Amino acid sequence: MDLEECFQEVYAKFKLNFYRGIFDRLSDRLGSLNATEAFAAEAIYALREPKIGEFAEAIGISQPNATYKVNSLIKKGYIKKINSEKDKREYHLRVTQKFLDYYNINSEYVHTVMERIKKRFTPEQTAMFTEMLRIISRELMPENSQIHDRQVSVDEN
Numbered sequence: 413m414d415l416e417e418c419f420q421e422v423y424a425k426f427k428l429n430f431y432r433g434i435f436d437r438l439s440d441r442l443g444s445l446n447a448t449e450a451f452a453a454e455a456i457y458a459l460r461e462p463k464i465g466e467f468a469e470a471i472g473i474s475q476p477n478a479t480y481k482v483n484s485l486i487k488k489g490y491i492k493k494i495n496s497e498k499d500k501r502e503y504h505l506r507v508t509q510k511f512l513d514y515y516n517i518n519s520e521y522v523h524t525v526m527e528r529i530k531k532r533f534t535p536e537q538t539a540m541f542t543e544m545l546r547i548i549s550r551e552l553m554p555e556n557s558q559i560h561d562r563q564v565s566v567d568e569n
Contacts, residue, residue: 429521445490445514452481453490453511461494461504470556490514 413421445453455471456462462470468478482505485491490511496502507515530538 426521426525433521445485445488449481449485449488449490450514453485453507454515456482456485456491456505457507457511457515461506463496463502463504467505 452467452471456467459467459470464478464482465475467482468475471478473481482491482493486493490508492506492508493503494506496504529541533541
């Protein structure tokens, strides 16, 4: 397998684990997220407290469509609107603890894989892999640079 095939395989495994967790939760909960809402909430989390326009632009949908999705997520308690400290007329979208509980489907698996990496590889190899991932994220994926530009806060409710 070449580099691209290896990367696609690893990425597919992470996605499959996440989707499996989502579908398990969808069948277990009333008022849970549907697949579109789950993806929208995950995008909001990845964008780290975006404004509604930033969210719409990042996922390539109209502002009215984004507003509809956001209102649905607010109603279900997965995100909140937080007034901007700079301009009280603007607001940012912040995930709630309820979303993080939902999102942990994937982060638990990521943590498991990271622990396996630490056991399988030397500290030097792990440090090199970490640096490579940092470079990939910050330099080789500029179209998504907004993901690492902000800090994340979580509302407890």
